[in-house]
Amino acid sequence: MKKRVRIPLIILLFLLLILVRAFSAKLFYDPFIKYFENDYLYLPIPEYNTLKLFFYLLLRYTLNGVISLAIIYLAFQKKGLVRFSIRFYVAAFVVLAIAYYILLKIGFEHGYLFGFYVRRFLIHPVFLLILLPAFYYQKKLVRSSSKA
Secondary structure, three states, X not given: OOHHHHHHHHHHHHHHHHHHHHOHHHHOOOOHHHHHHOOOOOOXXXXXXXXXXXXXXXXHHHHHHHHHHHHHHHHHOOHHHHHHHHHHHHHHHHHHHHHHHHHHHOOOOOOOXXXXXXXXXXXXXXXXXXXXXXXXXXXXXXXXXXXX
16 A cells, blocks of 8 residues: 555544544443542542443443554554554453453552553553554664664
């Protein structure tokens, strides 16, 4: 695919990520949106439906993940990077979802920041911001080592 087609598509996909973020309160069940916006240090944890919460976390994570994978593919056009990213996203979701579940069950007993950031990794496309520069750097290293 030509660069002049890929770049507008990547921009469009980033706009989709922004739209997911902009309409997240209307699209996804998450009682912690309001909770973490306010003085959560002094408020009790809101009541929540665990199954519903984790279903919508998975839905949002998957939506952000699919868009992120499309961006990675368009940026580098390597299926191997996409396969690695899929495995990374799945493993990260499993680890983060378990950690978040445990944190919710103990009521953020050891502080709110860890739970806040675990949740952030689940609901925002943070891994894209990590993987894109990492893959770019790897690409540069491969190019420079092949020239030497």
